[in-house]
Amino acid sequence: MKLIVGLGNPELRHAGTRHNIGFDVIDRIAGNTSFTSGKGNYRFTKIVAPGGPLILVKPMTYMNLSGHAVVAAMNFYKINREELLVICDDVNLPLGTIRIRAKGSAGGQNGLKHIIQSLGSEEFARLRVGVGTEQTPASLSSFVLSKFTDEEKKSIEKVIPVCADAVMAFASQGVEYAMTRYNGTVA
Numbered sequence: 001m002k003l004i005v006g007l008g009n010p011e012l013r014h015a016g017t018r019h020n021i022g023f024d025v026i027d028r029i030a031g032n033t034s035f036t037s038g039k040g041n042y043r044f045t046k047i048v049a050p051g052g053p054l055i056l057v058k059p060m061t062y063m064n065l066s067g068h069a070v071v072a073a074m075n076f077y078k079i080n081r082e083e084l085l086v087i088c089d090d091v092n093l094p095l096g097t098i099r100i101r102a103k104g105s106a107g108g109q110n111g112l113k114h115i116i117q118s119l120g121s122e123e124f125a126r127l128r129v130g131v132g133t134e135q136t137p138a139s140l141s142s143f144v145l146s147k148f149t150d151e152e153k154k155s156i157e158k159v160i161p162v163c164a165d166a167v168m169a170f171a172s173q174g175v176e177y178a179m180t181r182y183n184g185t186v187a
Contacts, residue, residue: 024156127166
């Protein structure tokens with residue numbers, strides 16, 4: 001069993017924003033499966049995948065407190081860090097680029113930072129989805145909470161299914177295979 005966590009912010013006003021790309025990927029993987037409240041501040045659904053069961057989680061804690069929901073889900077389902085994959089936005093990657101890592105720093109991503117603090121470890125897999133632009137935004141928080149432009153949506157609509165495929169590769173073949181197969185992919 002694997003725990004796949006897509007980071008984002010709850011509330012409809014955050015739908016379609018750069019920060020919510022993790023939720024978008026989770027929704028793509030879930031398909032028509034409905035989400036229910038978990039034993040913590042998160043919503044979840046379970047699906048059967050080629051690599052075994054997947055628990056898909058969307059924290060309802062807001063981005064900066066994502067660690068609370070991740071730890072609650074891990075504890076409830078008795079998930080080890082090796083069975084965890086976190087999906088998040090990355091403003092330092094070009095739009096539509098994918099980067100998977102087996103471990104590492106938060107790289108300025110506040111959701112990852114809180115998960116690292118909550119777990120007391122950087123040793124968990126993450127799939128970063130590039131949402132950056134060539135120009136440095138004046139306000140980073142405003143930028144990540146902004147919606148994609150119509151032109152950017154074309155790239156995002158292409159990268160979300162690729163991210164879903166990368167998650168399935170992680171679940172069935174492991175993080176090393178997923179890294180080799182999908183890192184640097186640009187939609």
